[in-house]
Amino acid sequence: MTVAIQDIFRARQRLRPYLTPTPLEAAHELGQGFLLKLEQVNPTHSFKVRGALNAILSLDDKARERGIVTASSGNHAQALAYAAHLFGLHARIVMPRHTPLRKVNGTRRFGAEVILHGDFYDDAERHARQLELEEGRTFISPYNDARVIAGAGTCGLELLEQAPDLARAIVPVGGGGLIAGIATALHTLNPAIEVIGVNSLAAPAVYNAFYGTRYPQIADTLAEALSGEIEGTLTIELSRQHVSRIVLVDEAEIAAAMRWLLHEQGWLAEGGAAVGVAAVLGGKIPRDNRPTAIVLTGSNLDPETLEGVLHPA
Secondary structure, three states, X not given: OOOOHHHHHHHHHHHOOOOOOOOXXXXXXXXXXXXXXEHHHOHHHEOHHHHHHHHHHHOOHHHHHOOEEEEOOOHHHHXXXXXXXXXXXXXXXXXXXXXXXXXXXXXXXXXXXXEEOOOOHHHHHHXXXXXXXXXXXXXXXXXXXXXXXXXXXXXXXXXXXXXXXXOEEEEEOOOOHHHHHHHHHHHHHOOOOEEEEEEEOOEOHHHHHHHOOOOOOOOOOOOHHHOXXXXXXXXXXXXXXXXXXXXXXXXXXXXHHHHHHHHHHXXXXXXXXXXXXXXXXXXXXOOOOOOEEEEEOEOOOXXXXXXXXXXXX
């Protein structure tokens, strides 16, 4: 199974009645030509609603009737709960115990049953897969699912329409679903566009897969939304085809980017959403004035975490 540009165009048709294009905003302080793609203005305040809705809309009646199960560190959980609520489906969602309370409450708000299990995303996914087998539910991965990737790829189509001269896209990377979709769309329609992924040093799975490194996964990170190990996934296959490179940012750089986004642009961004800006501010990606879009992926942030970022000890 793979994802082609036709799948992304079909996803856009499915999503049109439910989602509107997210804005592209200039970030002059980063340099001429830098733009921010504001995915946090989507329903559930994250890009994840694109993939979750496309996956639900792609299911047949039997799959819907069995109920939905997934694992998520937060944003996919809220998005899938929202999509399930729209269509009257029951969803069981397994979330790691360290998931921010805002994301847990946001998931419950849409009527999903939340199960807190394990310290890492991988622990939660194993439990969700067990429920899939025991209860016959339909499992929808937050990243390793062609329907989810195609839905995420609609963000890439919007970028090309909003910025026809785009030369570079900078995309946060966790499991790789977003960058796989965006890169497939951009690189297929304009192979000259450079697509750069940004991993948190604490959640380095895709970076490790690209470069053969063995950086460990760390649970205590501002970028908990990017956590999770991946191996043999569709996202890696697609990213290797279409992504130019992956860079790493650390916790201090992420915190600085979160502060910068709030103070300079007026946007609240969770840690995983801010890694693209962190890479630019930290000099990992040059400020060379090429037309560049940085994707901001979400704004679901606990007040306690924000307080720690704004007023570090």
